[in-house]
Amino acid sequence: xxALKSDVEIEKMRQANGIVAEVLQNMRExxxxxxxxxxxxxxxxxxxxxxxxxxxxxxxxxxxxxxFPGAICASVNEELVHGIxxxxxxxxxxxxxxxxxTIFDGYHGDxxxxxxxxxxxxxxxxxxxxxxxxxxxxxxxxxxxxxxxxISSSIQTYVEQRGYKVVREYTGHGIGREMHEDPQVxxxxxxxxxxxxxxxxxxxxxxxxLISNPRVRVLDDHWTVVSRNGKLTAHFERTIAITEGExxxxxxx
Ligand code: MG
Numbered sequence: 001x002x003a004l005k006s007d008v009e010i011e012k013m014r015q016a017n018g019i020v021a022e023v024l025q026n027m028r029e030x031x032x033x034x035x036x037x038x039x040x041x042x043x044x045x046x047x048x049x050x051x052x053x054x055x056x057x058x059x060x061x062x063x064x065x066x067x068f069p070g071a072i073c074a075s076v077n078e079e080l081v082h083g084i085x086x087x088x089x090x091x092x093x094x095x096x097x098x099x100x101x102t103i104f105d106g107y108h109g110d111x112x113x114x115x116x117x118x119x120x121x122x123x124x125x126x127x128x129x130x131x132x133x134x135x136x137x138x139x140x141x142x143x144x145x146x147x148x149x150x151i152s153s154s155i156q157t158y159v160e161q162r163g164y165k166v167v168r169e170y171t172g173h174g175i176g177r178e179m180h181e182d183p184q185v186x187x188x189x190x191x192x193x194x195x196x197x198x199x200x201x202x203x204x205x206x207x208x209x210l211i212s213n214p215r216v217r218v219l220d221d222h223w224t225v226v227s228r229n230g231k232l233t234a235h236f237e238r239t240i241a242i243t244e245g246e247x248x249x250x251x252x253x
Contacts (some may be wrong), residue, residue, distance in 0.1 A: 152189025
């Protein structure tokens with residue numbers, strides 16, 4: 001079932017996502033050669049808690065044998081999503097995806113960016129630009145009266161026309177009182193398919209982009225998802241609210 005949000009609920013989600021955005025904005029300065037992903041995680045958690053929010057990824061999912069240990073997902077280079085913060089030291093030329101989730105006043109925020117560590121290769125720059133462009137294309141296609149497939153198709157088309165691949169196993173998702181709500185919004189699909197988009201739907205769109213081959217696997221740590229071919233990957237995510245006009249981007253920075 002898809003939970004439509006009232007204006008009051010959307011404002012609460014704007015606050016939760018505002019805290020996410022603040023963390024990601026700070027990451028642009030925190031991500032430098034020599035820092036560890038565990039240090040980034042500590043800084044993020046401190047800021048989230050200072051704002052009166054809860055880091056939603058930490059301990060997720062409840063009751064799991066392998067609850068996620070970090071406040072952020074820190075995914076480096078070939079790691080696509082769900083990288084666990086660790087003593088790993090970032091080095092010049094790496095790229096890192098930081099994914100952040102918060103709960104504020106009962107509502108979730110969720111967003112992610114891939115950032116360069118110092119100077120990076122042209123290959124990395126191009127990959128990041130295409131992934132961020134795909135997110136913008138998805139947001140532009142999100143409007144009441146359309147379908148979730150319009151978003152999926154826009155993301156897929158943007159990525160594949162530029163010679164890249166979208167992941168199949170992981171998708172965007174509804175979000176609100178829960179981190180993951182209906183509907184699922186894959187990064188591939190057909191216009192006019194999927195669910196009807198209605199005002200008050202809140203969705204986290206999250207293109208995950210790979211080079212040459214879309215196949216992924218999960219490492220023995222039960223979380224980290226990597227490209228099978230070992231090539232670089234990127235992931236951008238924002239939470240939006242569907243309106244009759246342009247989508248309302250709740251995680252704005
Ligand atoms: Mg998400």
